[in-house]
Amino acid sequence: MAEIVAAFGVPHAPAFPALVAREGPNCETARLYAEVAEHVAAAAPDVLIVFTDDHFNTFFLDNFPTFAIGIAETTAGPNDQTPMPHYQVAVPGALAAHIRATALEQGFDIALVQDFDVDHAVMVPLHFLTPKMQVPVLPIFVNALAPPLPTARRCYALGEAVRAAMESWPKPLRVAVIGSGSFSLEIGGPRVPPGDRAAGFPDPEWTNQVQVLLSQARVDDLLDAATFARMQRAGNIGGELLNWIAMLGMIGARKPRAMLPHAGHGHAFGVWRWN
Amino acid sequence: MSVYAINKLCRDALHDLAFREALKRDPAAAIASRDLTADERKALLEGDVVRLYEWGCHPFLLAYLTRWDLFGLTQPIYNKRIRTAHDARDE
Numbered sequence: 001m002a003e004i005v006a007a008f009g010v011p012h013a014p015a016f017p018a019l020v021a022r023e024g025p026n027c028e029t030a031r032l033y034a035e036v037a038e039h040v041a042a043a044a045p046d047v048l049i050v051f052t053d054d055h056f057n058t059f060f061l062d063n064f065p066t067f068a069i070g071i072a073e074t075t076a077g078p079n080d081q082t083p084m085p086h087y088q089v090a091v092p093g094a095l096a097a098h099i100r101a102t103a104l105e106q107g108f109d110i111a112l113v114q115d116f117d118v119d120h121a122v123m124v125p126l127h128f129l130t131p132k133m134q135v136p137v138l139p140i141f142v143n144a145l146a147p148p149l150p151t152a153r154r155c156y157a158l159g160e161a162v163r164a165a166m167e168s169w170p171k172p173l174r175v176a177v178i179g180s181g182s183f184s185l186e187i188g189g190p191r192v193p194p195g196d197r198a199a200g201f202p203d204p205e206w207t208n209q210v211q212v213l214l215s216q217a218r219v220d221d222l223l224d225a226a227t228f229a230r231m232q233r234a235g236n237i238g239g240e241l242l243n244w245i246a247m248l249g250m251i252g253a254r255k256p257r258a259m260l261p262h263a264g265h266g267h268a269f270g271v272w273r274w275n
Numbered sequence: 276m277s278v279y280a281i282n283k284l285c286r287d288a289l290h291d292l293a294f295r296e297a298l299k300r301d302p303a304a305a306i307a308s309r310d311l312t313a314d315e316r317k318a319l320l321e322g323d324v325v326r327l328y329e330w331g332c333h334p335f336l337l338a339y340l341t342r343w344d345l346f347g348l349t350q351p352i353y354n355k356r357i358r359t360a361h362d363a364r365d366e
Contacts, residue, residue, distance in 0.1 A: 055335060057290075061282055081289065145335060188338030188353075189328070190362040196350045198338060232364050236334055 002095070002166040002173035006043035007251045008036055009179040009214075009244045009270035011262070012052075012124040013199070017084035020128075032260055032269045033128035039257070039271045040129045045176035047092050048130065048137045049162065049250070050122050051243040052180045053144035055080065057119040065111035066150050067158060068141040069103075070118075071096040075139070077118040084120075084127055090136040095169065099138075102165035108158055110140075121180050129178075142246055144181065144239035152226040155242040156219070159249020166250075179247030181240025183210045184266030189236040201266035203234035210241060211259050211268050219253040235266065244270070278331045280310045281319065285336035288345060298345050322346040324353055325360040 010033065020030040040048075057080040059065060076088045103110050122139055130137075140162065143149055150158075159177075166175055184203040186192050191202040201207070213222040226245065231238035251272055258271040284306065287294045297305035302320055311319070318326045324337055334357070340348045 056282075056286055056333070060286060061279060061333075146333070186334075188334030188336075188357065190358050190360045192354050192357060194351075194354055194358060196354075198341065198350060229364070 002169040006176040007272040011267035012121045014082040014120040046174045049177045051246040052121040068111035070139045078120045078123040079117040080119040082120040089133040092136045099165040103161040155246040156249040159246040163250045179244035181243045182267040184234040185237035186235035206234040215259045217253045217255045322348045
């Protein structure tokens with residue numbers, strides 16, 4: 001049996017690696033990732049499962065999966081010209097295949113992708129959390145950008161299906177899971193701010209509400225609140241909350257050890273550990 | 276109407292360096308072979324992101340155009356225009 005040892009929620013803004021390279025390890029963004037990275041190291045996972053949303057880089061609108069799982073030996077990225085180092089990382093292919101087979105039996109028809117690279121949504125978190133790329137990474141793609149999106153409850157159930165697959169894995173294995181993304185974020189739409197910034201964070205109230213619900217482990221309330229309309233009002237990238245919700249499905253209603261806000265942004269940094 | 280073709284064009288501007296350079300050099304020539312209506316071609320060349328957005332082009336992809344100021348779309352110009360677009364989320 002594979003044991004789920006920790007869970008993390010982090011943003012993946014493509015500007016962060018260059019920002020931290022410029023401003024140094026004491027800037028707020030660097031310190032927030034560093035605090036999560038300490039917990040990742042302490043949890044000592046053998047594998048990182050990453051719930052991620054592809055931004056039309058790995059996939060495009062000619063064929064855009066609602067859910068997909070990467071089954072390969074390695075992947076690389078970022079594949080979207082994010083200004084940051086390019087990395088290669090191992091993928092636990094056999095575990096990924098086991099998750100897909102188990103999930104199919106439970107009614108989750110997850111698309112298969114065997115030859116793929118990944119964009120900033122996977123590589124920005126890894127750049128800060130496991131920069132030596134020493135921990136194999138298993139990406140599970142959730143459509144957060146091309147409406148209609150899967151529902152919050154469906155994404156939570158996906159996380160539960162992945163947890164069930166952990167329980168039937170025949171070998172001991174320490175697994176940590178990452179939910180990658182923002183709660184309130186607008187790119188290229190009418191809710192961007194005036195001026196020269198590419199991104200807007202139009203809904204601080206929602207950003208705060210999500211953190212409260214996460215902090216109090218009010219999973220049902222979060223799943224009720226996170227309707228498509230509500231997430232879209234928080235920004236056209238607000239669906240990325242679904243990655244956090246799928247991550248929660250793997251660990252159930254637990255209170256986080258840390259929920260760190262990021263001033264002026266539409267996301268937070270969350271750490272769930274329990275032993 | 277081919278929203279898909281415009282979305283694809285935006286993606287190609289990111290991933291296809293030769294196409295991006297062609298767009299910088301001569302936008303009209305660069306998009307001449309693309310499967311677009313006259314209206315779509317005009318909207319692109321004028322940087323009319325309001326119409327493109329309201330037709331259903333994906334904002335995340337449209338926003339790529341600002342990275343190289345394609346079709347005259349600097350970030351402030353893009354933002355100023357897109358903020359006037361009809362926002363279905365307000366309904």
